[in-house]
Amino acid sequence: MQHMAAAFRRGLIASQHVAWQQQQLAGLATSAIPEWASSLPSAWQDAAKPGSSYRRKMKIHFNVCDYDKDGVVRWGDIKQIVDNYAKIRNLKPGSAELRKCQDGHEFVFTKFWSDTGDLKGTSTEEKLVRNIITAAANAPWKNVEEFVTMTPVKICFDMVDADGDGFITAKEFKEFWDAHQLKPAEMKQVYNELDGDKDGTISRQEYYEAFYNWLNTPHCDAGHKATPNIWGIVPPK
Numbered sequence: 001m002q003h004m005a006a007a008f009r010r011g012l013i014a015s016q017h018v019a020w021q022q023q024q025l026a027g028l029a030t031s032a033i034p035e036w037a038s039s040l041p042s043a044w045q046d047a048a049k050p051g052s053s054y055r056r057k058m059k060i061h062f063n064v065c066d067y068d069k070d071g072v073v074r075w076g077d078i079k080q081i082v083d084n085y086a087k088i089r090n091l092k093p094g095s096a097e098l099r100k101c102q103d104g105h106e107f108v109f110t111k112f113w114s115d116t117g118d119l120k121g122t123s124t125e126e127k128l129v130r131n132i133i134t135a136a137a138n139a140p141w142k143n144v145e146e147f148v149t150m151t152p153v154k155i156c157f158d159m160v161d162a163d164g165d166g167f168i169t170a171k172e173f174k175e176f177w178d179a180h181q182l183k184p185a186e187m188k189q190v191y192n193e194l195d196g197d198k199d200g201t202i203s204r205q206e207y208y209e210a211f212y213n214w215l216n217t218p219h220c221d222a223g224h225k226a227t228p229n230i231w232g233i234v235p236p237k
C-alpha cells in the first residue's frame with residue numbers, strides 16, 4: 001500500500017512537472033516579443049525578439065561604445081575613447097580641437113546613452129534596443145533631412161571629420177576606428193559600404209543616408225540597403 005502511495009505521488013509529481021514545462025513553453029512563445037514592443041507594427045515586434053537580426057546589428061553598435069565590455073555603457077567608456085582620440089590625433093590639453101572632441105562625445109552620451117541625461121547615467125544593451133526600436137517604429141522623421149535634425153548623427157559625423165571639410169577620408173576613418181579599437185580586418189569593408197558613390201571619401205550625405213538606412217530598417221538580412229555594417233560586420237545567426 002505504501003508502495004502504491006509512493007508510486008502515485010511520483011506519478012502526480014511527474015504530471016505536475018509536465019504541466020509546469022508546458023506552461024514554461026507557452027510562456028516562452030508569448031514572451032518572445034518583449035512587453036514594451038507588443039503594440040508596435042509587426043516588423044518592429046520581430047526586430048525586438050531575442051536573437052533577431054536587428055538586435056545583432058544593435059549589439060555591434062553597443063559593443064563599440066561599451067569600451068571595457070562589461071555590458072554597461074558609462075561615461076568612463078566614452079571618456080576612454082576621447083583619450084584615445086587625443087593620443088591618435090595629438091590633441092593638446094586645453095586646445096579647441098580637444099574641447100570639440102570632448103563636447104561632442106559628452107553631447108551624444110548625455111542625449112543618447114545616459115538614462116539620467118547626464119554623465120552619471122548608464123545604458124545597457126536592452127535599454128539601447130528598446131530606445132532605438134521605439135524611436136524607429138514611431139519614426140517621427142519622414143526623410144533623411146528630418147532624421148538629421150532629430151538625432152545626434154550630425155555631431156557623430158563632425159567628430160570623425162577631424163579637419164571639418166565635410167568629408168571623412170580613409171585617414172580620418174582609421175583614426176575613428178582605432179580610437180574605438182574596432183576590428184582592423186573589418187575597417188575596409190565598412191568604409192567601402194559607407195562610401196556610397198565609391199569616390200574614395202565618405203560625404204556628409206552618404207554618412208547620413210547610411211545611418212538612416214541602418215536605424216530604420218527593422219532587420220539586417222537580404223534586402224537591407226547598402227549599409228548594414230556601420231561599426232563592424234554583423235555576424236550571421
Ligand SMILES: [Ca+2]
Pocket residue numbers: 161162163164165166167168169172
Ligand atoms: Ca575631413
Ligand SMILES: [Ca+2]
Pocket residue numbers: 194195196197198199200201202203206
Ligand atoms: Ca563618397
